[in-house]
Amino acid sequence: MVYFDSAASTKPRTEILDSFLKSNQECFANPSSAHALGREADRRLDAARKKILDAFRLPAQYQVAFLSGATEANNLAIKGVAFSYQNRGKKLLFSAVEHPSVLEPIRYLAEHFGFIPVPLAVDSLGRVSLDTLREAMDKDVILVSIMGANNETGAVNDLASLGAIVHEYPKAFFHSDLTQAIGKMDIPFSSLDLFSYSAHKIHGVKQSGALVYKSSMRLVPCLHGGGQERGLRSGTGSVALDESLALATSLAMSSAHQATAHVRALWQRLRDGLQEEPVLLNSTEEGSPYILNFSLRNHKASVIMEALSQKGFYVSTMSACSERTDQASATLLAMGLPKELAGNAIRVSFSEDNTLEEVDAFLSHLHQILKEVHPR
Ligand code: PMP
Numbered sequence: 001m002v003y004f005d006s007a008a009s010t011k012p013r014t015e016i017l018d019s020f021l022k023s024n025q026e027c028f029a030n031p032s033s034a035h036a037l038g039r040e041a042d043r044r045l046d047a048a049r050k051k052i053l054d055a056f057r058l059p060a061q062y063q064v065a066f067l068s069g070a071t072e073a074n075n076l077a078i079k080g081v082a083f084s085y086q087n088r089g090k091k092l093l094f095s096a097v098e099h100p101s102v103l104e105p106i107r108y109l110a111e112h113f114g115f116i117p118v119p120l121a122v123d124s125l126g127r128v129s130l131d132t133l134r135e136a137m138d139k140d141v142i143l144v145s146i147m148g149a150n151n152e153t154g155a156v157n158d159l160a161s162l163g164a165i166v167h168e169y170p171k172a173f174f175h176s177d178l179t180q181a182i183g184k185m186d187i188p189f190s191s192l193d194l195f196s197y198s199a200h201k202i203h204g205v206k207q208s209g210a211l212v213y214k215s216s217m218r219l220v221p222c223l224h225g226g227g228q229e230r231g232l233r234s235g236t237g238s239v240a241l242d243e244s245l246a247l248a249t250s251l252a253m254s255s256a257h258q259a260t261a262h263v264r265a266l267w268q269r270l271r272d273g274l275q276e277e278p279v280l281l282n283s284t285e286e287g288s289p290y291i292l293n294f295s296l297r298n299h300k301a302s303v304i305m306e307a308l309s310q311k312g313f314y315v316s317t318m319s320a321c322s323e324r325t326d327q328a329s330a331t332l333l334a335m336g337l338p339k340e341l342a343g344n345a346i347r348v349s350f351s352e353d354n355t356l357e358e359v360d361a362f363l364s365h366l367h368q369i370l371k372e373v374h375p376r
Pocket of ligand 1: 007008147149150151177180198207209
C-alpha cells in the first residue's frame with residue numbers, strides 16, 4: 001500500500017495515540033469540576049496551550065482555543081471577527097481559492113447579515129499578489145483571510161508581506177488557514193492576528209484542532225453554553241484530545257526542517273518522472289513540497305485514480321472535500337486552467353513517511369496504466 005493522500009489526512013503517530021490513551025485513562029475528570037482532579041485536568045489543558053504557543057515560538061499575547069478542527073477554527077475566526085467588529089466595517093477579503101470552511105462562512109455572512117465579500121484573484125501559480133491585496137484594501141475591511149498553503153496545489157502565499165499590507169489598516173485583522181502549512185514550511189506566525197489548523201493533518205487524531213488568536217481580540221463565539229475556552233467554545237474540554245494536539249504540534253514543528261527536506265526530494269523525483277507523461281503540472285517548486293497536482297491531458301482522472309487505487313496507490317482527484325461532486329476544481333479554474341484540465345486533475349500528497357522507492361513504484365504503475373487505459 002502506498003498512501004499519497006496525506007493532504008486529506010495523515011496516519012496518526014503511535015506516540016500520539018499512546019499519549020491520547022494515557023491521558024484518557026489518567027485525566028478523565030471534567031476540567032470545570034472544582035475538586036482536585038478537575039483542577040488537575042484544567043491545569044493540564046493550560047499546559048497543553050502553553051506547549052502549542054512554545055512550539056510556534058509565540059508570546060503569551062496569543063491564546064489557543066481548542067476546537068474540533070480547522071473547519072470550526074475557520075468558522076470561529078471569520079464569524080467571530082465579523083460579528084464582533086461589524087461596527088468598524090463590513091468588508092471580508094479572502095483569496096478566491098480558500099477551503100470551503102473559509103468560503104462558506106463568508107458566503108453565509110454576506111447572505112444573511114449584509115457583510116461584503118471581496119474575493120482576491122490568484123495568479124497562475126495560485127497565489128495572492130501583493131498588488132491584488134493592496135488594491136482591495138480600504139478602511140471598510142475588517143478581516144483578510146489568506147491560506148498559508150493551498151490544499152489542492154500546494155501554492156504558498158507570502159504571509160509576511162501580505163500581513164504587512166493588512167496591518168497598514170489598523171482596523172483590519174489578518175487570518176490564515178494554516179491547515180496544510182504547519183510543520184511543512186516557514187511561517188511568520190507573528191504576522192498573523194489569528195490562524196487555524198487541524199491535528200489530523202500533522203499525524204494527530206481527527207476532530208481536534210485549534211484557533212490561535214491574539215488575546216486582545218474579542219471574538220463572538222459560535223457555540224454558546226458553559227463558557228469553556230474563555231467563553232469562545234462551550235462544551236466539556238478533552239484533556240486527551242488537547243494534549244494529543246499539543247504533542248502533534250510540537251513534533252511537527254521540531255521535525256519540520258528535516259521532514260521538509262526529505263519530502264522535497266520526493267516531490268522533485270515525482271516532478272521529474274511526470275515530465276515523461278502526457279500531463280500538465282499544476283504545482284511548482286515555489287509551492288509546498290507536500291503536494292503535487294497535475295492534470296491528465298488524455299485520460300479521465302477519476303478512471304486513473306481508481307486504477308491506481310486498485311494497484312494500492314492512494315491519491316486524490318482534487319481535495320477530498322469536493323472530490324465527490326464531480327465538478328471542475330474551482331482552484332484550478334481560478335488559476336486560469338481551461339475547464340477540461342481543471343476537471344481532470346490528480347493530487348499526490350506526501351508525508352515524511354513516504355519514500356523515494358514509493359515514488360518510483362508510483363511512476364512506473366502510472367506509466368503502465370496510462371498506456372493501458374483508453375484515452376478519453
Ligand atoms: N482548510 C484546509 C486548507 C484543509 O485542507 C482542510 C481539510 N481538508 C480544512 C481546512 C478543514 O479541516 P478539517 O476537516 O479537519 O476541519
